[in-house]
Amino acid sequence: MSSQPSHPALLIPGPIEFDDAVLQSMSHYSESHVGAPFVNTFGETLSMLRKLFQSTDPAAQPLVISGSGTLGWDLVAANLAEPGDEVLVLHTGYFADSFADCFETYGVKATQLKAPIGSRPQLPEIEAALKEKKYKLLTVTHVDTSTGVLSELKALSELVHKVSPETLVIVDGVCSVGSEEIEFDKWNLDGVITASQKAIGCPAGLSISMYSGRAIETFKNRKSPPGSYFASFKNWLPIMQNYEAKKPSYFATPSPQLIHALHTSLTQILSKPLSERFAAHRATSQKVKKAVAALGLKQLASDPADQANGMTAIYLPENVKVPELMPALMKKGVIFAGGLHKEIAAKYFRVGHMGVSVTDPNRDDIDRALKALETSLSDMGYQKA
Amino acid sequence: MSSQPSHPALLIPGPIEFDDAVLQSMSHYSESHVGAPFVNTFGETLSMLRKLFQSTDPAAQPLVISGSGTLGWDLVAANLAEPGDEVLVLHTGYFADSFADCFETYGVKATQLKAPIGSRPQLPEIEAALKEKKYKLLTVTHVDTSTGVLSELKALSELVHKVSPETLVIVDGVCSVGSEEIEFDKWNLDGVITASQKAIGCPAGLSISMYSGRAIETFKNRKSPPGSYFASFKNWLPIMQNYEAKKPSYFATPSPQLIHALHTSLTQILSKPLSERFAAHRATSQKVKKAVAALGLKQLASDPADQANGMTAIYLPENVKVPELMPALMKKGVIFAGGLHKEIAAKYFRVGHMGVSVTDPNRDDIDRALKALETSLSDMGYQKA
Numbered sequence: 109m110s111s112q113p114s115h116p117a118l119l120i121p122g123p124i125e126f127d128d129a130v131l132q133s134m135s136h137y138s139e140s141h142v143g144a145p146f147v148n149t150f151g152e153t154l155s156m157l158r159k160l161f162q163s164t165d166p167a168a169q170p171l172v173i174s175g176s177g178t179l180g181w182d183l184v185a186a187n188l189a190e191p192g193d194e195v196l197v198l199h200t201g202y203f204a205d206s207f208a209d210c211f212e213t214y215g216v217k218a219t220q221l222k223a224p225i226g227s228r229p230q231l232p233e234i235e236a237a238l239k240e241k242k243y244k245l246l247t248v249t250h251v252d253t254s255t256g257v258l259s260e261l262k263a264l265s266e267l268v269h270k271v272s273p274e275t276l277v278i279v280d281g282v283c284s285v286g287s288e289e290i291e292f293d294k295w296n297l298d299g300v301i302t303a304s305q306k307a308i309g310c311p312a313g314l315s316i317s318m319y320s321g322r323a324i325e326t327f328k329n330r331k332s333p334p335g336s337y338f339a340s341f342k343n344w345l346p347i348m349q350n351y352e353a354k355k356p357s358y359f360a361t362p363s364p365q366l367i368h369a370l371h372t373s374l375t376q377i378l379s380k381p382l383s384e385r386f387a388a389h390r391a392t393s394q395k396v397k398k399a400v401a402a403l404g405l406k407q408l409a410s411d412p413a414d415q416a417n418g419m420t421a422i423y424l425p426e427n428v429k430v431p432e433l434m435p436a437l438m439k440k441g442v443i444f445a446g447g448l449h450k451e452i453a454a455k456y457f458r459v460g461h462m463g464v465s466v467t468d469p470n471r472d473d474i475d476r477a478l479k480a481l482e483t484s485l486s487d488m489g490y491q492k493a
Numbered sequence: 494m495s496s497q498p499s500h501p502a503l504l505i506p507g508p509i510e511f512d513d514a515v516l517q518s519m520s521h522y523s524e525s526h527v528g529a530p531f532v533n534t535f536g537e538t539l540s541m542l543r544k545l546f547q548s549t550d551p552a553a554q555p556l557v558i559s560g561s562g563t564l565g566w567d568l569v570a571a572n573l574a575e576p577g578d579e580v581l582v583l584h585t586g587y588f589a590d591s592f593a594d595c596f597e598t599y600g601v602k603a604t605q606l607k608a609p610i611g612s613r614p615q616l617p618e619i620e621a622a623l624k625e626k627k628y629k630l631l632t633v634t635h636v637d638t639s640t641g642v643l644s645e646l647k648a649l650s651e652l653v654h655k656v657s658p659e660t661l662v663i664v665d666g667v668c669s670v671g672s673e674e675i676e677f678d679k680w681n682l683d684g685v686i687t688a689s690q691k692a693i694g695c696p697a698g699l700s701i702s703m704y705s706g707r708a709i710e711t712f713k714n715r716k717s718p719p720g721s722y723f724a725s726f727k728n729w730l731p732i733m734q735n736y737e738a739k740k741p742s743y744f745a746t747p748s749p750q751l752i753h754a755l756h757t758s759l760t761q762i763l764s765k766p767l768s769e770r771f772a773a774h775r776a777t778s779q780k781v782k783k784a785v786a787a788l789g790l791k792q793l794a795s796d797p798a799d800q801a802n803g804m805t806a807i808y809l810p811e812n813v814k815v816p817e818l819m820p821a822l823m824k825k826g827v828i829f830a831g832g833l834h835k836e837i838a839a840k841y842f843r844v845g846h847m848g849v850s851v852t853d854p855n856r857d858d859i860d861r862a863l864k865a866l867e868t869s870l871s872d873m874g875y876q877k878a
Contacts, residue, residue, distance in 0.1 A: 313748035
């Protein structure tokens with residue numbers, strides 16, 4: 109039995125439901141941010157992140173900084189690109205627009221390669237774009253939280269390394285790390301940015317990211333200073349290296365409680381083979397997608413190869429509106445998210461299926477949610493065509 | 494009795510000891526960041542911050558953003574100053590150097606007005622500096638965490654408004670908000686940046702700040718876009734206004750758990766007159782400073798008018814070293830902080846006396862700490878000269 113009070117199951121694409129032990133870690137008594145017990149916890153947390161990213165390269169560097177996932181964009185734009193640099197942003201929805209805005213803030217020229225809603229840019233187009241111009245880096249949204257579109261990283265990274273070997277491969281993994289397979293070293297990725305509150309299963313408040321030795325070298329070879337102070341690698345790299353070496357270090361005060369919660373969450377995740385975790389997310393995703401199809405509903409991502417395993421974005425039936433569906437679901441103890449893609453926000457809704465709602469056999473969140481969706485739609489007069 | 498497990502009393506100048514109810518709020522079950530219950534909590538939190546700052550001006554704007562106190566510097570430097578602008582940084586220790594670095598990152602020219610260690614720049618010097626050059630803004634560290642020096646804000650702000658009325662008055666209140674009197678409106682302040690983990694009594698992870706209508710206008714009249722994306726007023730102002738109006742809004746995912754903890758902490762703080770809170774901090778500070786003097790020890794801040802009420806920075810006796818004193822104190826269940834000011838770090842230590850350690854009559858943290866200090870020094874062979 110959960111020690112959490114009864115509450116609606118939060119099945120949005122983040123924040124997700126959290127494990128009891130993770131939430132209890134949030135209440136850890138106060139510790140000095142430079143005292144041995146906390147330094148040890150932070151150091152172990154960084155080492156565990158390497159395992160989550162399946163990375164053993166000592167030149168790679170994980171960062172954990174107080175902030176939201178959005179801070180990851182500043183980390184990339186202010187450190188790995190310089191004013192005047194060109195970058196290629198693969199667009200699968202809302203988040204590429206914002207990432208491009210972030211680059212522009214730091215004087216970096218972002219070219220967006222856009223795909224139709226529910227799809228993703230295809231390799232031949234990307235190859236053509238990379239041949240046209242020299243890009244300092246390319247960004248891809250691994251799972252676009254606004255559309256539920258999954259991008260394929262392995263073949264993409266191979267392509268970039270073949271066609272434009274100097275271009276860094278940067279992954280926005282805010283909605284994928286912990287639910288989708290990522291082999292950081294093997295796939296030759298240069299940066300993955302993410303946040304704590306999605307498939308990693310720790311409350312919001314931490315920007316988590318991982319950079320290759322090549323990315324760090326790119327930073328060290330900058331001609332101009334980093335464009336941000338709070339997001340500066342210059343300020344953070346020595347801090348993270350010291351914490352992982354179990355040495356106290358100070359640039360800005362970390363959140364011991366959030367780091368304890370992340371430590372607990374990562375310990376749980378790594379207690380089983382990651383392959384099992386990803387398989388569980390794939391299986392639950394298939395269950396959700398089959399139930400959605402059985403209701404006669406269509407996903408934004410029409411091609412199964414483009415469908416995320418940690419969330420599903422679903423077109424509303426004709427005559428069913430988000431402001432009516434959500435309260436009906438809430439009465440049944442379930443929370444889904446509305447649409448987020450600017451062009452069609454009112455026409456669809458999103459279901460998150462990540463973390464303990466997927467992996468904890470004592471939870472029935474997903475089954476309850478699918479039942480609640482079916483009943484709510486039926487109550488609203490919807491019938492499968 | 495506390496529900497927290499037995500642990501050493503954390504008496505450093507932040508993070509501080511936290512109240513049980515605040516820590517329990519950190520474990521709040523997961524909520525949607527755009528759902529009505531959380532939007533309501535966040536909105537109330539922002540409204541309570543206005544009261545903490547003793548501000549009723551509707552044009553003033555509080556911000557609460559996931560991040561550390563350091564992020565406040567970026568908020569000021571990237572939004573309220575523009576590349577090429579001149580700013581005057583009053584220097585009382587470590588933090589002015591860093592704030593100046595932050596300004597330089599955004600192309601802003603920072604002139605530091607330095608005082609001897611343990612002191613603060615005096616009004617006549619500040620007046621002379623303001624008359625010499627036109628400064629876009631002036632920054633003052635209200636309490637310098639590295640030296641325990643308290644700056645006087647009221648007379649300073651009056652001076653700035655008299656001598657250089659267009660110059661914004663910006664306060665680094667990371668180590669003062671909640672323990673030192675601040676009358677935001679009445680003193681005509683334009684910005685106060687702070688963090689959650691010091692006298693506000695909420696775990697680290699939130700950048701909290703407050704800006705005057707005049708500061709917001711300065712931002713709106715910028716000729717260049719803001720220098721940061723994550724720290725951009727353009728991105729955050731509408732979000733904060735919406736949350737306070739209880740409307741869901743999204744730029745980056747806030748941390749519901751930290752916001753709940755801040756809500757609990759502010760509710761506790763505002764349940765009594767603020768004047769009582771400040772008086773309690775003054776009284777405890779006097780008790781600590783008297784005990785320190787009785788031991789024959791000297792503070793960095795030699796003038797009582799320059800001494801903070803939430804912390805005390807104390808020179809070590811000859812022959813007593815930080816690496817020996819700290820473990821001795823730890824054995825007695827007390828944690829103090831070492832020195833931080835680059836020039837004399839090894840020669841002093843710091844004691845924090847903020848929040849529940851001061852205001853909760855069920856806690857004896859301070860008395861135990863003073864006793865532990867006396868006994869530890871005595872055990873180490875120290876005798877008052």
